[in-house]
Amino acid sequence: KQEVTQIPAALSVPEGENLVLNCSFTDSAIYNLQWFRQDPGKGLTSLLLIQSSQREQTSGRLNASLDKSSGRSTLYIAASQPGDSATYLCAVTGGNQFYFGTGTSLTVIP
Amino acid sequence: NAGVTQTPKFRVLKTGQSMTLLCAQDMNHEYMYWYRQDPGMGLRLIHYSVGEGTTAKGEVPDGYNVSRLKKQNFLLGLESAAPSQTSVYFCASSYPKPQGAQPQHFGDGTRLSIL
Numbered sequence: 367k368q369e370v371t372q373i374p375a376a377l378s379v380p381e382g383e384n385l386v387l388n389c390s391f392t393d394s395a396i397y398n399l400q401w402f403r404q405d406p407g408k409g410l411t412s413l414l415l416i417q418s419s420q421r422e423q424t425s426g427r428l429n430a431s432l433d434k435s436s437g438r439s440t441l442y443i444a445a446s447q448p449g450d451s452a453t454y455l456c457a458v459t460g461g462n463q464f465y466f467g468t469g470t471s472l473t474v475i476p
Numbered sequence: 477n478a479g480v481t482q483t484p485k486f487r488v489l490k491t492g493q494s495m496t497l498l499c500a501q502d503m504n505h506e507y508m509y510w511y512r513q514d515p516g517m518g519l520r521l522i523h524y525s526v527g528e529g530t531t532a533k534g535e536v537p538d539g540y541n542v543s544r545l546k547k548q549n550f551l552l553g554l555e556s557a558a559p560s561q562t563s564v565y566f567c568a569s570s571y572p573k574p575q576g577a578q579p580q581h582f583g584d585g586t587r588l589s590i591l
Binding site: 370400402407408409410411412415455457462463464466467468469 | 480507509511516517518519520521524526532534535566568579580581582583584585
């Protein structure tokens with residue numbers, strides 16, 4: 367069974383810092399990996415999707431990388447802003463199912 | 477531009493009662509999913525559907541039933557609610573995967589408490 371782990375569970379940084387969120391998974395036979403953002407009381411918003419054949423994806427200040435062989439992905443956020451405060455989840459796809467990590471709660475302090 | 481809509485948003489039930497959660501999507505997606513989210517456990521897949529008239533079990537299907545009679549709707553039923561089913565329930569939808577899949581779109585969730 368695929369297991370997805372995100373470390374740290376919580377992270378607090380001052381505004382303007384660059385930061386990295388980590389995601390690891392146990393089974394490298396994945397179709398893709400997706401990073402989501404979840405605001406309190408809300409659903410999940412897709413940020414970036416990396417297909418299994420890709421190494422990274424970029425959107426604005428966000429960059430996600432994927433290393434299938436080592437079972438790891440990172441989400442890099444440049445020049446963090448208070449509006450980036452949220453919980454960030456990663457999910458890997460195997461078959462028709464998505465397996466989610468428990469998330470990293472990010473707080474950006476003004 | 478509704479996307480994925482879940483009803484109701486909140487509900488309190490007594491143990492043993494039944495209810496149905498409704499998910500509707502207007503993006504013509506083939507795939508639909510029901511998840512539950514619990515503190516410290518992340519999102520876990522309950523049931524999913526790869527098309528109208530089809531359903532399949534996910535990771536935690538016990539105590540739940542689903543139906544996909546219309547492409548745009550996916551219903552989650554609790555026949556006899558138990559306190560262990562207190563959770564936040566999320567519905568999601570996506571296009572089918574050729575190679576590489578498509579991102580999932582999520583509703584805002586249903587907060588369900590079983591007393």
